[in-house]
Amino acid sequence: MHALLHTLRTVPMALAAALVAWAPVWAETAPPAGVVTALSGTATVTRASAGAPRALKFRDPVMLQDRIVTGEQSLARILLGGRAVITVRERSVVTITDSPRVSTVDVESGKIALAVAKERMRPGESIQLRTPNAVAGIRGTVVIADVTRRGGDTSTRFTLLTGVIDVLRLDAERRPVGAASTLTPMQTISIDRVMSPVSPITRADGEAVSAGFRLPVKAQPKGGAEWVAKDQVTQAITSIESVTGDRSGRADPRSGVRPDTKTDQSGKAEAEDKTDRDRVKLSPGPPDQGGKADVDDKPERVKLPVAAPSTPVVPSYAVQGNGKGKHKGKDN
DSSP, X not given: OHHHXXXXXXXXXXXXXXXXXXXHHHHHHSOOSEEEEEEESOEEEEOTTTOSEEEOOXXXXXXXXXXXXXXXXXXXXXXXXXXXXXXXXXXXXXXXEEETTEEEEEEEEEEEXXXXXXXXXXXXXXXXXXXXXXXXXXXXXXXXXXXEEETTEEEEEEEEEESOEEEEEEOTTSOEEEEEEEEOSSEEEEESSSBOOOEEOOHHHHHHHHHTTXXXXXXOOTTXXXXXXXXXXXXXXHHHHHHHTOOSOOOOTTTTOOTTOOOOTTOOOBOOOOOGGGSOOOOOOSOOSSOOOOOOSSOOOOBOOOOOSSOOSSOGGGSOSSSSSOOOOOOO
């Protein structure tokens, strides 16, 4: 009898211990949300299955719910699902979450650039860029988010370099408030207690904001793949292949890129005109007290870059004008 009671008491405890030990292993084997393609300086990652932060390194997988924090004078670049690149500036806090057809980049504080390759998005798929007080629906865009927090107050600024986004203000409970404001290329908007009107930016403004995301990258190992790409996403994939030396054309199952994906060697890919399907629809909330958006319904066509390894988010020739009318990039 005593032996039976001992067994009944110890078996559940052993099973519970096994489940606790197994849970982190299962979490680690879940498909990653992305991979670190470049890192300058220092950064840490706090995994939901571990709890304690650890150093983030080049080629580390990034899992859903990972909390990434960059240090002083640091910059991290993450390839997200083979369709987007997140460049995280110093002293920034970012978490990546996911739900059916919607991936969310949550910026708690700091500054990031998000480049989304529309041609790699599946039908109905979208990416949201969220801050404590705003959300932007994104599909085929280069956008910069700057989040400043002072006590209980949060200020967010979105600066759009290419593409089209819809922006909503969020209240303290992170619920949408008011109607969405639409940004087209070379426009900016700020959100604090209210949402400001949409404002154009100059070429100098665009160059200044994108220059802050230049990443010093060491020379690639001999035999590595050449840095020839038509967008930031392809450049990030190439950086990983240059280290692994894999030129077989086989797709990384985590990248979402088909083996027969072709790269435009001319480097003169051109963004498509804005269409309704390119815009991510956001559900409006109660009326906002902020300003109304000054919407340009004829966004420019923007040349996408071919960049060297030390690459900005967008080249200087694409940062032209104030978002009104059409501008053509300078051919190389």
